[in-house]
Amino acid sequence: MYDSIGRKLKTARKSKGLTLTEVAREVNCSPAYICRIEGESRHNINYKLYSELMKLYGIEDDMAIGFNLGGGIDQDSAEMMEDLIKQNEKMTEIQWTILKINEDLSVLKNLNKEIVKQYLQPKTE
Secondary structure (H helix, E strand, O other), X not given: OOOOHHHHHHHHHHHOOOOHHHHHXXXXXXXXXXXXXXXXXXXXXXXXXXXXXXXXXXXXXXXXXXXXXXXXXXXXXXXXXXXXXXXXXHHHHHHHHHHHHHHHHHHHHHHHHHHHHHHHOOOOO
């Protein structure tokens, strides 16, 4: 459902027919480092390396790979955020329902006390 930046970079590399060693040589880093980025062991990537990879892979628009350094987000990220917002709204709705039930229980408890009190009071005639 949600595709990571690392997987998208790996897909772009493979679509160009490049090996990890070839990419690493072009961007002046180790093949292991590229592999960690693609495999999500490395969660952040600096702008310079990202730009070099985009250029090497022939991708001009950073949104094409789903990573917009200008502040935008890709479709997968937007869907994930939308799901999280819906979950948060549902949790908030559940919390309000629980609060309302607690208020109702408190009212019933007080009412019950009053009924018991009246029932147990001796009647005067």
